[in-house]
Amino acid sequence: MSFDKNDEFYVGYLSEAPAGVAGLIKKVVIALLALAAFIAVLLVVNQSPFYPSLFEFGTYRSFEGVIQEKPYPTLLVKRPGEAGKLPGFSQYYLVSFGKFGAAEAVKGLDGQQVTLEGSLIYRDQQTMIEIVDGSISQVERSNGAAGLSVEGEGQKLGNFTLTGEIVDSKCFLGVMNPGNLKPHKSCAIRCISGGIPPVFAVQDKNGMTNYFLLLSADGQSVNQDVLKLIAEPVKISGDVYQYGNLLVLRADPEKYELM
Amino acid sequence: MSVNYQAVLWNRQKKIYDRVLAAGVLLYLIIFIVFGAIVHPNATAEILMIRGFGTASLLLLHIILSIGPLCRINTRFLPLLYNRRHLGVTMFILALAHGILSTIQFHVLGNTNPFVSIFTSNQDYTSLSNFPFQPLGLFALGILFLMAATSHDFWLANLTPPVWKALHMLVYVAYALIVLHVVLGVLQAETQPLLVILLAAGMVWIFALHLVAANKEKPADMQVAELQAEGYTEVCGVDEIANNRGKIVLLAGERVAVFRYDDKISVISNVCQHQNGPLGEGKIIDGLVTCPWHGFQYRPQDGASPAPFTEKIPTFNVKVIDGRVWVDPRPNLPGTPVEPARIGS
């Protein structure tokens, strides 16, 4: 069809657009649909890779172990086999439903053997349990519970200066993916202010992430002190401790440096 | 053609438009979310949906903002304009889905009211790279809501066209807010250069298109359509009036005088203030409309007699398109200056 006919005039309430106009519009619409599909594909393949992590949302498992209340609630569960140099237990972070830590849920249960229900959250070697509300029940302490504890402040490994990002452990370990950086910042602020353990995620040379639970120099929680530095590149110098299965970085939050 | 008949036909075009729109949106979302889930098995479904709805809405906004200037550049694009409101409402719904999902994901189930949290979780309002980007998105969504809610003709009529039009110009504010929301939000984490390039290309396209359209004379048929919409009436051809003479035409039952002088057209009341003489039968002497009966004079531009006289007669707004004279039948108050229409244009 010809596009030289300039005298065609389209009126919206007519049933048919003039042939020339209709032909052009058809082409434009097809081009737009193709463009939309093309842009969708471009955007899909140009997103940054999503690191493997998992939240077993809706799947509830039973766990039995000993509660460690401090510095953040964890559950110590006996390993089935020999663990070599590692402690004879697995240590799971405990958090509550939503953007809340589990401090309330485990209050007064320090050192007690319990059963609880929860959903697993994990990334790399880090594991967390989102406790089902009200599912914790204290049980008779069994022989198997012997050795399920971390003494004192753990074992000091030395002083290190590390560069990384402060993340809320719950989202970063798998509840959200991605669960860090600017788009996630406000959520991480909510989570950490709600008691989720703040973790310092540090990439090593090989791109592997190392996880350091953040505590103040005297071993107290720093949740309310780190809110301004979340989701930004931060440098922290402090003492690293092996605390059960966890690495703990102890430093005065006043001395965290924004890069 | 009966009124009913028109309504049925009108619906047919509308239905095609809406079906194509729905198909396009679905196509985009399915590719983004389903293909996205295959390419990125570790991504959570919520994130893919948040990103899918957000980008679909932004893409649609680019299309919406392109239609206006495209139609000014070439009237053949007019069918796209015809049901643009549905594009706008669809874009708002996509943006709303993005906003609701993001709010649930990032702010609900926390220790603060989600809406307070949007504004207070990140308080780095003085930083640039760290600026809280979510309130920007929320403000844009508010504007899109106002526009979607008032898109019906009911509001066009009740708000009056100038207010309605001003309200809908806010779409450019919304566009700017959304671009900032993207730049200060997801682009701070997603570092693939292509994403920045795409966003920049979209902005350049919108800007260039508006520039081209602004520099182009509107096609005559569009100008006519606009004048008709504003209530103008075609009264005569320029060539029916001799230079420095007038022509009396009937306008909404009233006689008015159309004068031609210096390649210009002015329209004033036909009734002389002196004794109701027919001004249109007079001529222009020394640049003044001169009454044929006793010689009272009026400036054609504002209907006022030159000092020291104080007579004033009503003037009329006038346009010339393709050699035809179009007059707004609503008279201006006596003595109101009116820009004469240029015959050349």
Ligand code: FES
């Ligand atoms: S009527 Fe016009 S000058 Fe007397």
